[in-house]
Amino acid sequence: MDSTSNSPDLAADNQRRAAIDKSVRGPVLFLFLNGAFWLMLSTLLGVLSAVKLFAPGFLGDCEFITYGRLQPVHINALVYGWGIQVALGIMLWIMARRSGQELRSGKGRMLAAGVFWNITITVGLLSILMGKSTSMEWLEMPKFVWPVLLLCFLTYAWPIARMFGRAIRPEGFMVSTWYILAACFWFPWIFITANVALHCLPGLGALGAGINAWYVHSLILLFFVPVGVGAAYYFIPKITGQPIASQQLASFGFWALALLGGWTGMQKFMGGPLPAWMVAVGSAVGVILLVPFGLVGLNHHLTTLGKHDAVSYSPTLRFIFFGSLFLPVTGVILALTSAFWTGASMQFTQAWYAFQTVSVYGFFSMCAFGAIYYITPRLAGCEWLSVRLIRNHFWFSVYGVSTIVIMSLVAGWQQGADLNNPEHWNQDFMNHVINSRPYVMARAIAWALISFSNILFLLHLMLMVAGLGRRSNAPTLLHRDHGHDDTHTPAQASHA
């Protein structure tokens, strides 16, 4: 759009990037579309399981929809159906773009792996509903599921890592690609370790619970966080047109996360039958992780500085901006649940749900939405149809997830403080359950709002993938209510 785009170099570069987009089109759109479907399902189940928590008789006494089965299905659909699936799509696209590599071969294998991934998750989640849950958090799906999921993941991770290897790149730290490359290696490590330990080693005793908690923490800190941060580091400079503010902060943040991310988890069982030092180390690291999270947040803040108008009209930047705002919040909640002073009141309460929601939904999913709003028009060859749908999606998500996180945190604090209060020794446990009902109701309402916006998001994405989007040279921007016209200025056109 600007005058320089007519120079031969830039024209060739444009052709090259368009060719890269075309080469990853199939797998990436497949992952996005299926991910959005699971997201919608997961949020609907979030409503239902929250309702089941305060009204167990809702929809009858059918065993398949009891809270104990719905809640794991809700979380597993969110983590494996939406989270990891869409993360693979984002990783593939960003790595291809940043490495300047087309996807040469393996597109068919990737699509097959994607189909297997979705079938496996469907079978796994149905097994949970049938009562075949393993009762291990985030690993509730039956034993046979994990080797299939691992192979499917590697089918994507290997070509992504190869792209990085083939890239012609300048020396030094490549912020977004390092995060994504690391995620390619960290996920298999975490996934294999946890599954082998929990499914194949007999007689773990209490340590098994600790390993399970380590798995959940590590999957968040060493997979969802690097992918989300990698996307934010890619899209914020891309849209604001400013370079990443500080190379040093970025590099320090990465290495701090790499060194510290795998040490947390055991603190979930503080005061429990685990060696005290394991708990203490998890607790200390859970607090000190605020440092890398704070540094990354600071770096994003400095990069966005002076370009905040772009947040208001670029859908991508708006989602990413709030996603990266939720990163330090994730760090604070992790620190609160980890430190001994506060963790003693928050362990085994709804505060745990607040941490899962803020990290997987508040931080990661918001970044993923931003990435999807950027990537999809390039792959589908058409522009997003409706400003209003995007805007609704944004506001419902932000208010919804904030409500869930705040409510769960306050409810958790209240539950924990009440349970620990010696004066309450003769209180019925049911009283604590009844006291937390208002918070759970608020959670149900918030998930309902989010579900509504995610149904619209899925429809919007389906239309885009079907090629039924807007045919135009101009991006869909949020700068005014009737955003369907093409009257924006060229300067703004470069923001999407």
Place this chain on the structure above:
Amino acid sequence: MSAPAHPDSTDLDRIHAAVKREKADQAPSNAPAPMWAIFLLMLVSIIAGGQLGGNTGSLSFNTSNPFPAATPADDVRPGGSGAGDALDPFALAMKKGSSGYAVCGGCHQGNGNGIPGQFPPLAGSEWVQGGTERLIRVAQHGLVGAITVKGQGYNTPGGMMAFGAAMSAQDLANVLTYVRNTWGNEGTMITKEMVEKVRSEEKRATQWTEADLKPFADKNVAGDIPAGPGATAAPAAKK
């Protein structure tokens, strides 16, 4: 700027529009981190370090509780930390019964004196300190009609409800033990087994009257009473 609507359009200009409007990737710059941020993160590190120290239990694999001697003196739970091994069942029943009495106190009042003419007193009452059989039956099934307590006549419309029916045997036993040993009352402890025995013998759905209960006035339900103050309290029941 609108373009042809056909998806197979060969209009490269439009197909590549999204690519063309992108901004170029740039190398990161070297902005310094603000000082306040460094101080804040140092504070975080100090707090994090505070989680280590004594909490690590000397890095031993055999220590799961690094502070075994921690016994808060103000722990009010009977049998809570610091109570020792011996748990006095009588004290436990009195403690639990005192909170269970909140239900009874609505009519019989907190001081156990009732309200003249309406609700009979529990303090010093021969109904309470007398045979355990009659007391359990009143609480379990309720009582209706005119009765005489400590020489005064009482007749409440509707009488006393069958409160015990909705309580667990243990809760009912705790409350009755409490009532029998407060406000100067003295009586043997009533155990869960006694309440269960009465429940299994008597399944009536209607309230008792004073005349119905006459035969049970001085009867005690058979059953073992745990050793301790609950067993040694002088039974005031007229044998």
